[in-house]
Amino acid sequence: SMQIPAHVEQIIHTLNSHGYEAFAVGGCVRDTLLGRKPGDWDITTSARPEQVKALFRRTIDTGIQHGTVTIMMDRTGYEVTTYRIDGEYEDGRHPKQVEFTSDLLEDLRRRDFTINAMAYSHATGIVDAFDGMADLKARRIRCVGNAMERFTEDALRILRAIRFSAQLDFEIEKETFEAISVIAPNLAKVSKERIQMELTKLLCSDHPEKIREVYETGISTYVSPAFAVLDWQHARVSAELPKEKYVRWAAFLRCGQSPETAVRVLRDLKLDNETISRVKTLVTWADVTPAADEAEVRRMMSRMEPEVWDSLMELNGYGPEIRDLVTTIRKRGDCLSLKELAVKGQDLIAAGVKPGKEMGTMLHELLEHVLEVPQDNEKETLLKLLADMHR
Ligand code: ATP
Ligand code: MG
CATH class of the missing domain: 1.10.10 (Arc Repressor Mutant, subunit A)
Structure with missing residues (x-):
């Protein structure tokens, strides 16, 4: 049997004892079978959200309209989602509506990849209707059902496939890979933020070099025009680097023409300003x-x-x-910065310097000096030096 946390067991047991089915499902089952530590534990159940809420003391309405309730147990949240069938996809992004069902298999069928479509409980064991176990053993990412249809329903799955292949070091199975290339243009319907989040997870994984699959599948032009023209064949992003996003993005983007190229890619992908500024610095000083x-x-x-x-x-x-x-x-x-300099603007004003642009220049001159002669970072010395320089 599979090892699952006591809280998860307790939630499943409570649901079962009130006549509902319940299983750990998706990423947590996959990761446990692989001997990896799951990020979070998701539970799927035949109980409706109101029925789930009635059985537990502390719950949060995370996504009631999608059937999801979070149960809090000692400060840890567990998402419990009612078995559902995703309705027709409006725009390759969101299902128009979701429909609850009492059939676990229907809930598993809506999931993206076979390795993500397994459920587990101590009572039933592993429910594996789509041969997820075989794909796990073969280290393969394969769509549940028809790959073309699944990517047409939701193009974000294209990036999820590549991201999982990097996180798990799996291959994308042939039919799935080919469907990605065909459905690639649908990525235009996916928001840049969501594309970015998948690429960031990919770069921060143990196999960041798999960013090449974004090019090999032919989806790069739909990620961003600036991203598409990078000299990716010469990218050297290594798993040895710290897993911070700005470091991994910089390691990859140094294959571009210039720091400005890196900034353009990151702006296209809506990264935050702090990350953009740090990547720009790193790319500027790389080499x-x-x-x-x-x-x-x-x-x-x-x-x-x-x-x-x-x-x-x-x-x-x-x-x-x-x-x-x-x-x-x-x-x-x-002293390495103006903040650490032994004189501040106020000191210069007290010494008779007029506030303004020139004062900033003077502070920078003093910083240049103490970078050369650190023991001079002392108020009297610096004020005297300034007087000498501007006599
Ligand atoms: P991780 O949390 O480690 O990134 P995960 O597999 O748990 O990986 P989540 O995004 O947390 O991924 O989603 C949980 C589960 O929901 C998945 O395992 C999958 O079964 C299903 N799922 C998530 N996103 C999609 C999607 N876009 N299409 C179909 N199924 C999805
Ligand atoms: Mg998850």
Whole structure:
């Protein structure tokens, strides 16, 4: 039998003892069978949402109209969804309406891939109506039913297929792969945010190099025009890099023409501004290695946040020589930014400088100086230096 958390067992047991069917389903069954830790546990049941709510003390209406109720057990949420048949798809995006059913098999049939269409309970064991187990063993992503139809219903599944192939290191089965190429234009109906979320999961997985499948399947033009023309064959995005999205996106996008190309792709895909700015910094400095010289390293460090610098060291693969210098610089607490400079705008005003653009230039000049001579980061010294410079 399969190992499932006590809470899940309890929810299933409570539902069963009131005459309803209930199973762990989808990703959690797949991941457990693969020996991976599931992100969350979803439960599918013959009970209607009101019936589920009546049996548990703390519930949240997560998506009542789609049949989903979240049950809270000690601060962990479990999504319990009524068996349903997805209605006709309005626009390749949302089912027009969902219809509840009392047949587990119908609920499994609406799911995207065979490996995601298995259910489990201690009482029944594994319910595997679409040979998900065989595909799991063969390490294969295959649609439930007719691939062309399933991708036509919902084009996001195209990106889910590629994303799962990266997360699990599975191959996309031939018929499924071919259907992806044919249905690719339907991706125009899927929002950029949702496309982005799948690509981000792919890049942050153990097999980020599978981003190539986005090109090999021919869907890249539907992701974004700027994305489509990247020199992806020369991309080097490695599983060794930290799994933060800005690092993985930067590692991939350094194959583009310029930092501006990277920014264009990320804007097309509606990434947040912080990520865009960090990727731009990393792509700008990718392939730049400072001389093994303290002042040189400080100057480069001063161009970005400390966290981004740490990522850059990974991205560029700096060796111990530079890493040791960084450790020394940080231990000593050398000034690396205007924030750490021993004089502020107020000090300059007190010393008789008029506020304005010129004052900003002066502060930058002082920063340049302390990057070269860190022990000069001291108020008296800097004010004297300024007086000398602008005499
Ligand atoms: P993970 O949560 O690890 O990303 P998952 O398989 O749990 O993977 P979810 O997006 O959480 O994926 O969806 C849960 C389940 O719902 C899936 O396993 C699948 O059975 C079904 N599902 C999700 N999205 C779709 C979709 N677009 N089309 C059909 N079925 C879907
Ligand atoms: Mg999930």
